[in-house]
Amino acid sequence: MSQVNVIIFDFWGRGIEKMREFVACLIARLAVWVLHLCGRRGTAFPGRIAEMLHSNYLIDLLNQIPLGVLLVSGTNGKTTTSHLLAEIIGRSGIEVIHNASGSNLTRGILSSVLPHCDWRGKLVVDSGAIGVFEIDEAALGQLLPAMTPRALILTNLFRDQLDRYGELDSIARLWRSLLMQTEGATRLIFNADDPSLAFVATGYSGEKIPFGVTSHNLNAAEPDQWSDSSLCPRCSNPLQYSYCSYSHLGDFVCRGCGFAHPESSCIGAVKEIQGLTSSRFSMTFGPESIEVNLPLPGLFNIYNGVAASCAAYVSGLGIQPQRIMDVLSKTSSVFGRGEAFHIDGKVMTLLLIKNPTGANEVIRGLAGLETPTDVMVLLNDGVADGQDVSWVWDVEFSMLNLRSITVSGSRCADMALRLKYAECNADDLSYVHKDVRNALENALCRAREHLYVLATYTAMLEFRQELVSMGIAREYRK
Amino acid sequence: MQLSVGHLFPDLMNIYADRGNVECLIRRSEWRGIQVAIHQINNEADLDGLHVDLLIVGGGQDRQQLEASNALQGAVGNFVRHACENGVVMLAVCGGFQLMGMRYVDADGLEISGLGIFDMETIHPGRQSRRAVGNIVVELEKGKLVGYENHGGQTYLGASVDPLGKVLVGSGNNFVDNTEGAKLEVAYGTYLHGSLLPKNPHFADHLINLACQRYEPGFELSELDDELEWCAHHEALKISGCTD
Ligand SMILES: [Zn+2]
Numbered sequence: 268m269s270q271v272n273v274i275i276f277d278f279w280g281r282g283i284e285k286m287r288e289f290v291a292c293l294i295a296r297l298a299v300w301v302l303h304l305c306g307r308r309g310t311a312f313p314g315r316i317a318e319m320l321h322s323n324y325l326i327d328l329l330n331q332i333p334l335g336v337l338l339v340s341g342t343n344g345k346t347t348t349s350h351l352l353a354e355i356i357g358r359s360g361i362e363v364i365h366n367a368s369g370s371n372l373t374r375g376i377l378s379s380v381l382p383h384c385d386w387r388g389k390l391v392v393d394s395g396a397i398g399v400f401e402i403d404e405a406a407l408g409q410l411l412p413a414m415t416p417r418a419l420i421l422t423n424l425f426r427d428q429l430d431r432y433g434e435l436d437s438i439a440r441l442w443r444s445l446l447m448q449t450e451g452a453t454r455l456i457f458n459a460d461d462p463s464l465a466f467v468a469t470g471y472s473g474e475k476i477p478f479g480v481t482s483h484n485l486n487a488a489e490p491d492q493w494s495d496s497s498l499c500p501r502c503s504n505p506l507q508y509s510y511c512s513y514s515h516l517g518d519f520v521c522r523g524c525g526f527a528h529p530e531s532s533c534i535g536a537v538k539e540i541q542g543l544t545s546s547r548f549s550m551t552f553g554p555e556s557i558e559v560n561l562p563l564p565g566l567f568n569i570y571n572g573v574a575a576s577c578a579a580y581v582s583g584l585g586i587q588p589q590r591i592m593d594v595l596s597k598t599s600s601v602f603g604r605g606e607a608f609h610i611d612g613k614v615m616t617l618l619l620i621k622n623p624t625g626a627n628e629v630i631r632g633l634a635g636l637e638t639p640t641d642v643m644v645l646l647n648d649g650v651a652d653g654q655d656v657s658w659v660w661d662v663e664f665s666m667l668n669l670r671s672i673t674v675s676g677s678r679c680a681d682m683a684l685r686l687k688y689a690e691c692n693a694d695d696l697s698y699v700h701k702d703v704r705n706a707l708e709n710a711l712c713r714a715r716e717h718l719y720v721l722a723t724y725t726a727m728l729e730f731r732q733e734l735v736s737m738g739i740a741r742e743y744r745k
Numbered sequence: 746m747q748l749s750v751g752h753l754f755p756d757l758m759n760i761y762a763d764r765g766n767v768e769c770l771i772r773r774s775e776w777r778g779i780q781v782a783i784h785q786i787n788n789e790a791d792l793d794g795l796h797v798d799l800l801i802v803g804g805g806q807d808r809q810q811l812e813a814s815n816a817l818q819g820a821v822g823n824f825v826r827h828a829c830e831n832g833v834v835m836l837a838v839c840g841g842f843q844l845m846g847m848r849y850v851d852a853d854g855l856e857i858s859g860l861g862i863f864d865m866e867t868i869h870p871g872r873q874s875r876r877a878v879g880n881i882v883v884e885l886e887k888g889k890l891v892g893y894e895n896h897g898g899q900t901y902l903g904a905s906v907d908p909l910g911k912v913l914v915g916s917g918n919n920f921v922d923n924t925e926g927a928k929l930e931v932a933y934g935t936y937l938h939g940s941l942l943p944k945n946p947h948f949a950d951h952l953i954n955l956a957c958q959r960y961e962p963g964f965e966l967s968e969l970d971d972e973l974e975w976c977a978h979h980e981a982l983k984i985s986g987c988t989d
Contacts, residue, residue: 498808656893
């Protein structure tokens with residue numbers, strides 16, 4: 268091919284590329300606008316359209332973000348961690364592009380970037396803008412080989428929707444191989460208390476920043492026998508724990524091969540956990556130390572707070588610990604994750620439960636309350652919930668001290684059965700309703716002051732939408 | 746009456762909510778005034794003189810399954826084999842079921858030897874191959890079983906063992922012959938978790954009854970109020986597009 272031909276071909280090729288970008292963006296933006304008119308936001312639909320028309324469009328856009336991208340992945344805590352991180356950075360005067368709705372497949376991320384594009388499909392942001400995105404554990408494989416994030420934050424790995432993700436080990440294997448293939452220009456910020464993640468990190472040659480939480484006075488020395496990874500990820504001998512914060516998170520060592528908890532560079536020390544409302548902890552970043560009053564429920568949110576703080580501090584954005592402390596102390600719950608509503612003079616707290624570990628932590632919080640609780644559980648078996656509902660048998664509902672219980676969702680019969688065998692106030696189990704509005708009215712009627720609603724992902728979305736149509740909740744927008 | 750239940754490798758083989766099956770055996774016995782003692786059976790357990798009426802083993806991840814299979818080569822394996830020879834009732838689910846066959850070839854082609862209770866072998870065709878995942882309905886001689894299956898391994902039964910039932914919806918042992926599980930006298934193997942026993946109270950009671958018969962031939966289980974159990978059973982049938 269002659270020189271001239273190459274130039275023409277290249278020009279033609281780029282022309283087509285530009286045209287596709289333009290069309291993809293135009294149609295997707297039209298979809299954003301139509302959905303907006305219909306009062307629906309935060310869906311992945313526009314992103315899906317743009318992705319269909321131009322498969323590399325997301326990577327193109329992400330690479331245009333001036334300060335790069337921070338990715339958050341892991342089984343639990345992605346949404347809260349990325350929310351806290353976006354908030355810390357945003358309050359420091361930096362423009363943040365963020366998938367706040369928790370839509371975390373590539374099309375969801377694309378949907379959140381599209382509003383920052385002009386009509387030609389080019390990104391229009393501050394010269395100092397940064398991206399903060401949560402990404403599904405399995406979808407990480409679509410981004411990592413094609414781009415170099417500024418940092419990757421890994422929160423934890425628990426058994427989760429085995430029908431969708433497969434075994435825990437297979438996600439760890441995928442991540443390890445992804446990281447081994449990268450050039451090492453990304454900062455890897457990971458939960459050092461998680462043996463699987465500590466092992467994933469051993470395969471990475473770039474900069475690594477382990478974080479952890481100490482809570483010596485709060486919990487058992489050993490993970491219980493049902494926890495996920497009691498075996499050494501390197502040699503399969505049983506791991507020994509000097510303490511365990513929850514599930515398999517803690518200070519571990521393998522007597523077989525010596526594989527052990529890496530030394531954390533950012534440590535949160537738990538001072539107090541106040542039921543399902545807030546907690547107090549201190550955090551050290553090298554020489555500096557801060558005290559945080561976090562208005563979010565449970566130990567798992569301390570991990571999220573520490574992960575976000577650590578990422579904000581080490582990301583080279585000049586964010587001071589004092590700023591981190593201020594933002595964390597004033598934050599509020601994210602979409603469906605401890606969100607509180609007021610209705611008929613009562614308070615209702617919506618708590619997402621997705622897998623045994625997360626659900627058990629919520630149950631532990633509820634069990635720690637002084638008075639018997641009024642609880643509603645919504646169990647769905649949509650693709651996003653996991654179609655296999657057997658995981659509810661790994662949740663210790665028997666720990667609940669109940670006043671009333673109401674059950675709904677597409678698999679309410681399975682849920683009711685689970686509660687029967689947990690021997691939770693068996694006579695109250697007649698309150699099983701397929702219809703969620705019905706269930707809510709019934710549960711509210713019976714609740715004394717505070718109703719706790721535990722819902723799987725799609726059930727949480729449906730329930731929240733129901734609250735919006737009842738005028739109790741507002742449409743989530745960010 | 747007191748039943749003694751041996752729970753095999755509760756620390757390794759517990760991935761698909763297998764504790765639900767154990768909890769179900771305990772509750773359904775206790776609700777009838779039958780006491781249940783659970784004994785953990787693994788390398789650390791003192792098996793000398795331990796008597797069990799029923800053995801139960803669940804599913805595990807590949808790595809855990811390999812550990813369990815190593816343990817089965819020693820004292821634990823002898824204990825289980827001896828129990829089966831003496832007519833102890835057994836329920837083996839998913840990975841635990843695979844371990845009760847002659848051999849299991851895992852996703853990396855590694856051959857793991859099984860305990861050989863059931864004349865069968867399981868081959869995992871590799872990580873890239875299709876898994877059997879989804880809701881499953883199985884027809885028994887009397888009634889149906891509902892549950893969820895999720896396995897990479899394909900199991901083929903030999904001549905000296907019967908399938909537990911016939912697959913109506915789902916995959917079962919393999920993608921070829923419509924068989925599900927295995928049955929040899931009072932030993933049962935199945936791919937159904939989800940959780941099997943609570944949603945199939947007839948099958949749970951069948952196992953409890955068999956265990957009780959070891960004490961008191963002719964013993965009759967009293968009736969329980971199983972409205973919620975059958976409700977969940979029928980919902981599961983409906984989800985799979987089956988009627989009763
Ligand atoms: Zn080791």
